[in-house]
Amino acid sequence: MPIGRPVPDFMATHSLRKLLTAVDRWYRRQGRKLPWRIGPAERDAGVTPDPYLVWLSEVMLQQTTIPHATPYFEAFRIRWPTVHALAAASWDEVSAAWAGLGYYSRARNLHACAKAVAERHAFPQTAEALRALPGIGPYTSAAIASIAFDERIAPVDGNIERVVSRLHAIGSDGTEAGWRAAKQVISARAQEMANALPHDQRAGDLAQALMDLGATVCTPRGPNCAMCPVWDFCEARKQGEQERYPVKAEKKATPTRHGSAFVIVRGPEVLLIRRPPSGLLGGMMMPLTSAWSETKADDPLAEAPGKFDWKLVGEVRHVFTHFALKLDVYRADVGVSTKVEGEWLKHDDALAALPTVGRKAVALGLGGVNSRRN
Ligand code: SF4
Numbered sequence: 001m002p003i004g005r006p007v008p009d010f011m012a013t014h015s016l017r018k019l020l021t022a023v024d025r026w027y028r029r030q031g032r033k034l035p036w037r038i039g040p041a042e043r044d045a046g047v048t049p050d051p052y053l054v055w056l057s058e059v060m061l062q063q064t065t066i067p068h069a070t071p072y073f074e075a076f077r078i079r080w081p082t083v084h085a086l087a088a089a090s091w092d093e094v095s096a097a098w099a100g101l102g103y104y105s106r107a108r109n110l111h112a113c114a115k116a117v118a119e120r121h122a123f124p125q126t127a128e129a130l131r132a133l134p135g136i137g138p139y140t141s142a143a144i145a146s147i148a149f150d151e152r153i154a155p156v157d158g159n160i161e162r163v164v165s166r167l168h169a170i171g172s173d174g175t176e177a178g179w180r181a182a183k184q185v186i187s188a189r190a191q192e193m194a195n196a197l198p199h200d201q202r203a204g205d206l207a208q209a210l211m212d213l214g215a216t217v218c219t220p221r222g223p224n225c226a227m228c229p230v231w232d233f234c235e236a237r238k239q240g241e242q243e244r245y246p247v248k249a250e251k252k253a254t255p256t257r258h259g260s261a262f263v264i265v266r267g268p269e270v271l272l273i274r275r276p277p278s279g280l281l282g283g284m285m286m287p288l289t290s291a292w293s294e295t296k297a298d299d300p301l302a303e304a305p306g307k308f309d310w311k312l313v314g315e316v317r318h319v320f321t322h323f324a325l326k327l328d329v330y331r332a333d334v335g336v337s338t339k340v341e342g343e344w345l346k347h348d349d350a351l352a353a354l355p356t357v358g359r360k361a362v363a364l365g366l367g368g369v370n371s372r373r374n
Helices: 010-030 040-044 051-061 066-079 083-088 091-098 104-119 138-149 158-167 176-195 203-216 235-239 347-353 356-373
Strands: 256-266 269-274 311-319 324-333 343-346
Touching: 010 040, 010 176, 010 203, 040 203, 051 066, 051 083, 051 104, 051 138, 066 091, 083 104, 091 104, 091 347, 138 203, 158 176, 158 203, 158 235, 176 203, 256 356, 269 347, 269 356, 311 356, 324 356, 343 347, 347 356
Parallel strands: 256 324
Antiparallel strands: 256 269, 269 343, 311 324
């Protein structure tokens, strides 16, 4: 069921069709070649997108960049070429392969979703049905449905949001409520474009064309309007106010939390624990840490796991979605008979199994003391 506003009159429809044709032509010439993408020429030749690869890329690209996600995508595709193969993998394998991509709840949902799809044998083909799967929200369901199955539904990521906002000069008053309202109008306008597609144009091509346009031409700073296929239609450009749009709500300052990481080393091995399945970094391997709080503890070793000879080796910083974390890293070298709850892993295996924040702490813990010995 289309969610867009009705297009008001014939001229508007006519103009929208011209815009869609311009975007399609541009995409055929200038669209990016991406490892998960079936380009328009291949689509014309009858190649269809693999929903597994579309889904995998969309989950990986949430909150990270294409250059960062691409090696992970290639590694997953080689190791688990189908959703059934990924469903059959263990959580340890998936979480270790995900390490470095951040947002581990996404990895947990990815694995749960693969199992759910394998159980029903295939991905559902509509955005509505996709939304019932673990970890698939409104954006991802729309992206998979349009790219993999050409459903006429508009996924609105940051790139599409910017292009549509500028095309129609949709801004806000800078408040959260104002920006929420503006986003609804932007989504409705994007959906109008999908609804107005002529029969010989694919919804998946439109979605990917607009993503590319935002990423390569209609960039946040210094949009290259002279090279833009929708120059003639763009209200922000007509106003000479391209960079003014979109007017988002002002960002709140990111709070900082403090804590300590305790790296316990037993010769060639280091101790890691698995965090509880829910919550931040849920189910991931990590070094032992204190609780993270808004102020620095008076006695950072009060929460240390044992009375060892702790040495402070430095501080690591990491930025999560809603806060920044500063961890003081302590190291203790212990003997073989030491009893501490957790798993002993070889140094390299431990570093490979850790999410980024844990890897930073353990690498500093291992390297810090080594450097003092040199
Ligand atoms: S004309 Fe400029 S501001 Fe408008 S959509 Fe194109 S690149 Fe963006």
